[in-house]
Amino acid sequence: MLLKKYLKPEQTFLTWCFLAVFSCEGGIQSYVQDILNAYQDFKDSNSPSNFPIHPDSNVLILRDSPQDFNPFETPLSPFKFQYFKSQYPNWGRVKLATALLTSMLQKRPQRVLCGHINLSHLVQTICQPLGIPYTVLTYGKEVWEPLPTKYQKALQNADQIWTISRYSRDQACLANALNPQQFEILPCMVNGEQFTPGPKSQHLIERYGLENSRVLMTVARLWKGDPYKGVDVTIRALSQIAQVFPDVKYLVIGRGDDQPRLQQLAQDLGVSDRVIFAGFVPTEELVEHYRVCDGYVMPSQEGFGIVYLEAMACEKPVIAGDSDGSADPLQDGKLGWQVPHRDVDAVSQACIELLKGQDQRCHGHWLRQQSLASFGKPAFQNRVQALLQK
Known part of the structure; x- marks a missing residue:
């Protein structure tokens, strides 16, 4: 009933959880922003096959603050951002966990996308009892070595694991007893409008x-x-x-x-x-x-x-x-x-x-x-x- 109250039947509501997206630069941060851009482009597209997204998806970010520049903070953005940066890291995690649980109970998202292995145990703890599937995004070396048991379990119980290459998938499986069938490959993207040929400077x-x-x-x-x-x-x-x-x-x-x-x-x-x-x-x-x-x-x-x-x-x-x-x-x-x-x-x-x-x-x-x-x-x-x- 809660789902029908908040969503049209054809819409898909997602909740996203990330460690950091805008407060620092790096491969993971760029990858996440490319995913958010792709998701936002579904909303902006006029194609009949446009992916049916909900116009107000929750994005919870543990280590960012409202002061960090966020290019997605626009009136037409499909995202509702919540920031939990705190001088007391554990308190930030408590606040993020509370916000995630609230979102689960009020809006019943079809899926939670967890953007880093270090948040996967928290996401599993909240999603699994409620029967809400979750996806864990992995990037590279953070999952190539044996992980603590709680993170291994979080990966093993994920509905999907996204990673950037076959090699990264294989390394993660070998190190953490994972099923390759859980994995989906989402390779990195190159911006062909930014990186173009030209004469030598x-x-x-x-x-x-x-x-x-x-x-x-x-x-x-x-x-x-x-x-x-x-x-x-x-x-x-x-x-x-x-x-x-x-x-x-x-x-x-x-x-x-x-x-x-x-x-x-x-x-x-x-x-x-x-x-x-x-x-x-x-x-x-x-x-x-x-x-x-x-x-x-x-x-x-x-x-x-x-x-x-x-x-x-x-x-x-x-x-x-x-x-x-x-x-x-x-x-x-x-x-x-x-x-x-x-x-x-x-x-x-x-x-x-x-x-x-x-x-x-x-x-x-x-x-x-x-x-x-x-x-x-x-x-x-x-x-x-x-x-x-x-």
Whole structure:
């Protein structure tokens, strides 16, 4: 009866629970915002097949506050946001749990979407006794290792688990005794309107000293705790690459506490004149940096690797690892090179092939078309709609 009171029969009411969406930047936050954008676009669409959403879905966010910029806070937004940031974290959780229970009892949502493993036990505790299905969103490494039992149980009892790649699904299943049939793959999205091809910026060429150079590039956080981005391997490969392409240079974008080690490595190997550490680059400036390179190189271990899609959308060929989530954006090697991520010789050979430009995977226009067809905004929106209709 409560459901009939609040909803039209054709509408779908959802409740969303997140750790943080707008108060910090990161892969998970961008992914969540893309999902919210896709959901909002259903409401804005005039298509007869428009997904029947409720115009006032609850979004509960534990670590954000009303002062954080939220682009969805508009008069026509389909979301009703509630924030629970507190100087006392446990009190914030109590308030979020109370709001979630209230929503469950008053509005009986068809589904709760839990945006982080750290909220999954709370969501399970409230939803399961009421018979309300819940979905847990997973992103990558947070579920690749054995979790505490309460989180394993929350995942095992979820109606659905969304994740970004086959690799991330497989790692989570192995670590936490999960059923692969519970998983749905929702890969990351690349914005084809933001990441576009274009001429090399003369300003950046002069800034980084790239005149008359063939440029390889990596965008990565340079953290000691996450050394498998492959920057050190690529630095080690430069001497071999330079034997074929003496004008090669390597542009490294990102910052972190591992940078001094990497700079010392380049110096010890005698290639410091070829390696440029650009530091942090804002998102809005990344597209010009992709355009200035001749190839994107990151032989890494990724849950997915949105950077490969960004590079391909800018019509740049890519090199990735061969045993991680990058298999999905590279379509199992169709769109780029997959190499053993710690193998210097393999990375060297792939870079040489890329710079020669004779392989189909170097055809920029084709790369852009193929990547956007599978991972552009329309494909992502259709996938979100299909998952929510299940």
